Amino acid sequence: MTQEEIKEQVYTMGRQAKAAAHALSLLSAQQKNEILRAMAAELRACRANIVEENAKDITAGEERGLGVAMLDRLRLDAARVDAIAAGIEKVADLADPVGEELSSWVKPENGIRIQQVRVPIGVIGIIYESRPNVTSDAAVLCLKSGNATILRGGSEAIYSNRAIAAALQAGGQKAGLPANAIQLIPFTNRESVAVMAGMDQWMDLIIPRGGKGLIEAVVSMARMPVIKHYDGICHMYVDTAADLDMAVSLAFDSKTQKPSVCNALETLLVHESIAAEFLPKMAEKMAEKNVELRADACGLEILGSRAQAAAEEDWHTEYLDYILSVKVVKNQTEAAEHINAYGSGHSDCIVTEDEAAAEQFLRQIDSACVYHNVSTRFSDGEEFGFGAEIGISTDKLHARGPMALRELTSYQYRIRGEGQIKGN
C-alpha cells in the first residue's frame, strides 16, 4: 500500500467514527447494554473461529521466535474467549456515566439555570500491542461510555484482533450498534499510527497501551490529547514510627504479589533510626521469594552479603522482577525528595503509626496514588471499585490513576432560561 492509500483509508475510518460517535451519544443506557450483551453472545458463538484465527498468530509468532511469555499473552483458548465475553457482560452491568449531573446551580441575579452533565468524549483511538483481549476490553469500555473507537493492534495479534472485532461488530449490529462505532485498522504498519495521530479533526483522544517506545512515538506525533500509561517506579517509605512487622508485610506484598505489573514496589526507603532493626527482618522475608536486594552504602553496611550495591541507575529502574532497591534516608523530607525526583508519579506508600507524618506524606508526594499503611498493589480500577479499567494514567490532565468509565467521558454545560439577555 502507498502512504496515500493508507492515509485515505484511515481518514475514511476517522470520518465514519465521528458520525458513529454522534449516534452513540444518543443511545440510552439500556440500548448500550443490550448491544454489549449481544456482543458477548456473538463472541461465544464465534469461539471456535476466534481460536482458529488465533492459532495463525501463534504459528507466526513461533516462526518469528517469540518468547514463551509473549506467546502465552497472545494465546486464546475457549476459556479465554469465554472470559472476554464475561468481561463484556460485567461492563453491561456497570452504571452508565453518560447523562450524570456533575453540578447545577441557578444564577440569582438573572435566574439562568446552569447544569454540568457528563457526555461522551467522541472518538477514541486505541493503539496497543500483543494481547488480543484489549480489542474487546477497550472497545467495550469506550462503547459503554458512548464513544466510538478506532483500534490499531499489533501485527503479532492481527488475525485474533480481526476475528474479535468482527464478532463484536456482528453481535452489536444485531442489537442496534451504530455502523462504524467500533473499527479495527486492518493493517499494522507504522504509517497507520502516524496518520491516526495526526487526524485531530475526527479523533478526540488517543490512548497508547504498550511499551515506552510506542508511547513516546505517539506523544511526539499526536495532535490530539494523549493519555499515557507510563512506568510505575513505586516507592515505600518506612518511617521511624512504623509498625515494623506491618512494614515487612506491606513491602513483601507490594514487591512480590505480582512483580510484573506497574503497581509493584521497586524502591524501599527506610528511616535511619529503624534501619538496623528493620532491614534484616525485611531481607529475611524477601529471601522466601529470592528477591535480589540492591542497597545504598548505608543499607549495605546493615545487610552485608544479603544485598549488592545499588547504582544510580537502580533508582530510575522499573524492574518488574524479583529485585528491590533499598535506600536508608535521614528523614521524611529526604524520602519525599527522592520519590518526587526518581518516582514516576504512579503509586507510593508511607508506613507509619504517626498520623501527622502520614498526612504530611500524602500532601508531599506528587503521585496519582499515595498510600498510608496499604500495599501499592491496590492501584487498580477493580480494587478501587470501578468495576473495570482501561489503564492507570500517569498523566495529570483529565484522568490520573486508575481510569475507568467516568474517565472516558467529558462534560457539557446546559443552560436553561426564559429569554435572558446580557443587555447593553
Add this chain to the structure above:
Amino acid sequence: MTQEEIKEQVYTMGRQAKAAAHALSLLSAQQKNEILRAMAAELRACRANIVEENAKDITAGEERGLGVAMLDRLRLDAARVDAIAAGIEKVADLADPVGEELSSWVKPENGIRIQQVRVPIGVIGIIYESRPNVTSDAAVLCLKSGNATILRGGSEAIYSNRAIAAALQAGGQKAGLPANAIQLIPFTNRESVAVMAGMDQWMDLIIPRGGKGLIEAVVSMARMPVIKHYDGICHMYVDTAADLDMAVSLAFDSKTQKPSVCNALETLLVHESIAAEFLPKMAEKMAEKNVELRADACGLEILGSRAQAAAEEDWHTEYLDYILSVKVVKNQTEAAEHINAYGSGHSDCIVTEDEAAAEQFLRQIDSACVYHNVSTRFSDGEEFGFGAEIGISTDKLHARGPMALRELTSYQYRIRGEGQIKGN
C-alpha cells in the same frame, strides 16, 4: 542568542518552576491569599514605572504601524494598572480549590479508605499575545490554584510584561512567594516557544492564548497537554415553537451586545414554518445596529434586498463583526446536523417553547455550552459564577467551556489503611 543558549535558559526556568511548584503545592489558602494581596499592593506601588515601561511598547508599536485597536489593547494607564491590581484581590477572595475532596469511599471487603482530592497541576506554560494584563491574570489564577507559571508574552508588550512580572515577583516575595513560582521568559523569539513546547519533563500543561496561528503552532510542537481556546462559531436555532419576540431579542443580544468576542452569535438557523414571519422582524431589529445579513437561497427569498447571498465559506466563518449568516432549515435534525458540522463546539442555542424539543437539542449538540432560551453571551467564567476565567476551552479533555480555578487543578487518590495487603 544561539539556539543552544535559548534552550539552556528556558530549560533552567523549567527546572526551577518544577521546584517552585512543589513548594507552592504545600502553601495554605491563607498564605496564598497574603501573597496575592502583597502582589496587588506592589503593582499599585509600581504604577508609575509600569505606565512608563508601557509607553516604550506603545512607541515601538506606533513605529511598527500597529492599528488603533491593537494599540488600545496594549495601552496601560494608571486606571488600568489599578484594575489589574483589583483583579488580583478578587482572586484572593475566591475559594481555594486545592485540598477539596472530590469523592471518598470505603472498600467494604478490606476496609481501605479511598479519597480523591484536588491538587495543583504543577507547572503551567502560558503563551500569549498583545494584552499585557494577561501577565498578571494568568499568573495569579495559576498561583491561587497552586501552580507555577512560565509566561511567554508577545514582543509587542515585552516592556510592559517585564514590569508587571517584576512587580508580581517583588510583591509576592515579601509575603513568602516561593522563588521562581512566576517566571517570564525575557525574550520573545519563536525558538522559546518551541523549547517550552518540548519540555514535558518539567511542564505539565501549556495554554496558548491568541490567534489560530499561535495555537496551531503550539499544538503541532507540544509534547505535554495543550488546552486550546479556538474560535467560537456560535449558532442559534429558532424552532417552529419559538416565542418570536424572544427569539428576536436573543438573536440581537447574542449578535450585537459585543460582536468581537468568541461567544457572539455568527449563524442563525430558522425553522421554515416560521421563517416568513420571523426573518423580517429579526432583520428590522438587526438594522438598528446595521448588521449585515448573509442568507441562503430560502432566506434571501424572504429577506429580499435586506440580505446578501451567503457563500459556503460563511457557514465556517467567525465574523467577530456586525455580520450574521442566516439559513432556513426544514427541521431540528437539519439544524443540529448543521451545527455539529460547521460549529466550533463553543456555544449554541435553541429558542423554543417546546420543552421536549429543547431537551432533545441539548443532547444533540456536541458543544461546550448549549442554551435553551438564553443568549450565548453568557458563556463566560464570570457569568457562570466562577469569579474569574483563564479562557473558554474548546477542548473536550480535562476542561471544557469556561475555565477557572478548578480547571487549573488535577487530583490525587489518597488511600489509608491498617496494613492491608493484596495477598496470594
